[in-house]
């Protein structure tokens with residue numbers, strides 16, 4: 001093993017050095033990638049030297065999601081202490097289902113869950129778990145709401161038209177989960193959003209009333225803390241009023257921006273979070289841990305146990321119920337996603353997590369100011385969002401983003417709100433500074449110039 005670890009250490013050093021000078025890998029056509037990088041298996045293995053060469057080549061040709069020019073998704077950058085925690089989790093190879101096997105690692109997960117519950121103002125009855133991603137955290141929220149609606153469902157299945165509500169700007173995991181849960185995609189109501197991307201509360205109430213009139217059973221509202229495209233925050237307090245009136249479970253999907261709970265300055269964006277029945281956020285997004293680290297908490301632990309606990313004599317063999325985390329999780333064998341968050345949190349403290357969050361909003365302000373002070377740009381997003389949506393010189397967003405990708409200049413994506421398509425710059429990498437954000441705009445403007453020249457040449461040719 002030591003030989004492989006030495007190789008690993010040399011490799012990551014090389015990778016990080018290359019990231020500095022070549023922050024974006026040249027894309028490889030997907031129909032060529034298997035042959036070009038020799039990914040196929042053979043009957044015989046390969047010698048260690050060839051194996052190392054192969055691994056290095058594959059690593060160096062992989063998109064660099066931690067580089068200073070990666071703005072494509074809702075994650076990015078490396079928090080060193082957290083990376084170390086995750087590497088250690090691989091070495092320890094714990095499975096989080098029982099205290100017997102996970103030992104202190106179970107304690108670490110419990111501390112994280114307890115602290116998150118306290119931070120958001122849940123009572124002592126609260127608990128939670130770490131799910132394999134934000135989609136699955138939303139799934140767990142939905143399942144708990146479904147089983148809370150009728151305790152017969154886990155055994156008898158769904159027999160009524162149970163309806164769930166989410167804004168049309170919410171994540172696609174909501175309808176997908178409705179299908180998984182036996183509720184059905186047809187029972188998802190997409191609530192209109194206001195011009196800033198927040199759920200329209202009046203519309204929510206109207207649709208609930210219409211469903212009730214038809215004899216349907218409203219049971220779940222999903223509010224989003226950071227919508228995937230605009231980064232908008234639904235108004236939790238207002239949504240809660242409606243949920244309370246109609247006795248509906250309120251889940252808050254904070255996968256993208258629920259991390260604001262760690263910032264005194266930005267926690268206001270999830271005002272009323274303590275009123276929710278369940279809440280989830282991805283530490284691998286705003287907190288910068290490696291993927292994945294998605295935490296889901298519920299105000300009343302009983303719902304977690306009722307929906308996810310199952311007796312298994314062959315598994316639970318010691319008297320440590322409360323630390324046998326398999327009793328409240330989605331999976332059986334479960335990766336240790338807690339350690340990487342804990343190593344970071346311990347190192348920087350609450351204050352450091354707050355700085356990580358605040359930095360992202362600071363970078364977003366820098367980006368918005370740049371856009372607003374340059375007449376060739378048009379801004380579509382709002383204050384208090386780390387998704388900066390804009391267009392440049394009327395160049396179609398998808399054309400410009402694809403050009404930057406193909407030229408290996410920068411990775412940035414595009415999105416839509418209503419009929420308008422725009423570039424979506426995500427300032428989630430808190431290791432970035434003003435310099436990297438301003439550099440991004442320079443790279444984008446150079447790419448736009450190349451594209452304009454290319455178009456001019458093709459016009460001359462025709």
Ligand SMILES: Cc1ncc(COP(=O)(O)O)c(C=O)c1O
Nearest residue numbers: 074133134135171228253255256
């Ligand atoms: C609002 C929202 N919810 C849920 C998810 C899904 O999270 P994951 O990719 O961890 O499944 C995302 C992902 O971007 C998201 O933006």
